[in-house]
Amino acid sequence: MINIRDKGAEIWENSGKTGRVAIATISIALVASLPFMGGTILNTPIASYESVLVYPIAMFVLMAIGLNIVIGKSGLLDLGYVAFFAIGAYTMGLLGTKTGLNTWEILPIGIAMSMFAGLVLGVPALKLRGDYLAIITLGFGEIVRIVALNLGALGRSEGIIGIPTPPPIFGVEFSFDSHRIYYWTLLIMILFAIWMVRRLSARRAGRAWESIRQDEDVAELLGVPTFRYKIWAFVLGASVGGAAGVIYASKTLFIAPDNFTLQISILILACVVFGGMGNIWGVILGAVVLGYLPDRIRFLSEARLLVFGLVLVIMMNLRPDGLLPRKKREKAIELKETK
């Protein structure tokens, strides 16, 4: 089997500056033109193709990139990632309906709120490891949903309705049914997130996370302030989830606790692992596949999730490191460690 990842990396490494710019521009243009390909084989039966591109696909990609910072980069198992998505969405819902602020003004507030939540959860939770951390984060995700379900101010099970759409920016109108505008907005956010993660990975934070993932005790002994970097991973991951939540709320105009169940956390986790933990392109591919697949096979109706489960099992057995795993060198170190 050809190694797509290494092949891709090779082409990228061997091309000069102009070549790289060309590759990047062409790929971005290709991805950006996806909404126009509704008539082709890509089309999703039953569900509207363009809206599937926005949610789940683009939304999943953004969240998976955020969760990848936590799980893929620093190896912390977070099963409650949906909490940050929900906090972003509810910030948008509350401030959007109660105050005069618009989406672009709420976006930083939503991000700040979810980062703060990441900090509040992280300080007690990140002292724990493994399964203990997993259940605490899982519990946190459920708590956020339950609080939303029971607090009158958050609309209980009816949720919040009438959330305003974003105001025009640079002369671009955001109307409720112009899915492609939202898709492009998310695409810009995804590109920004990719840029952020790539920059961070190459720097001190990335190296610290890598060392924590490989062996936390050794990292601590070598003087890496592990706790601080784990908190950073959590908070940065949360910020991406919060940003996705804000856009989600102002896209759907209506949010309810049912949109933020544990299943979403698990699905995003599945995107990360399925695609290839730690490798941002793999994670993106995983999110695209897992976001797209359930809607593509919607004609199976009843058996849809059954087939989805089967695909998860078969793919994980065939490619345990995901579709596009991280580099071999890192994998080798990891293997030696677990043995």
Add this chain to the structure above:
Amino acid sequence: MINFANSEIFMVGTFATVIVVRDLFKFTQSSEYATGFRLWFILGTALIITMIISGLLSMVVELVAYRRLRRRNSGVLAPLISAIGVSMVLAESVRIMTDSRPVASPRAMEKSFLGKFFDADIRLDNTIIVIAALLLFFTLWNFINRTRLGKAIRAVSMNPSAAKLMGIDIDKIVSATFLIGGVMTGAAGFFYVLKYENTASSIGFELGIAAFTAAILGGIGNIKGAFFGGLALGLLETYASFFLGTQWKAVTVFIVLVMVLYTRPNGLFGESITQTRV
């Protein structure tokens, strides 16, 4: 390691019990209660069949979702996802077979009133469940701590490589562990049906989370911990529902869990932190 499929094994177990009582012994909603020897025979048969089915299913889950990945040494997360896949397959197939509707179990036994303990009513079904839970706990405890197989299981859980060097067949031991886990889960499914008399394809999830929370609260890898963790969780949920209302039950449990783990990062009866790394 979190076995997400365990909750669905529980769910399948409840269906196994319902099918045995309803189709094998031909109980309907209007049939008379069984008494005496016949009652115990029916309950015993249903329990044993449920335990066997759940145990075997658990072994199959291990074979499908875990074995290949364990041999390839692929960390914690890949098996987690494949187990989620298996649990989706199980839950969805049962959902399709039952048309998403809950299934009621006919009542085979009279839930007679046995007496009062202070203000509490003691009923036969609840008494059976408590006694059986204690019996199962002591059996499992003895099994893990006293038998050769139990010793092997503990060895594998402490250090798989060292266990392998000592001549333990890891595949066999893990398979046996899943069998035991499945059997216990099946028993839980049987008692669930005995008490609530209905089941649905969606019950697994929530109870699975509760079971996992209990195990964490007590400390993973520790039967005593799981026992007291479960007990503590049940009491906590009941008191929280009473004083704060049912809707805040989960929030209370979570806060208590955070506090317990903050002071004791490995649960109430947990082992040392170095053994619990991801």
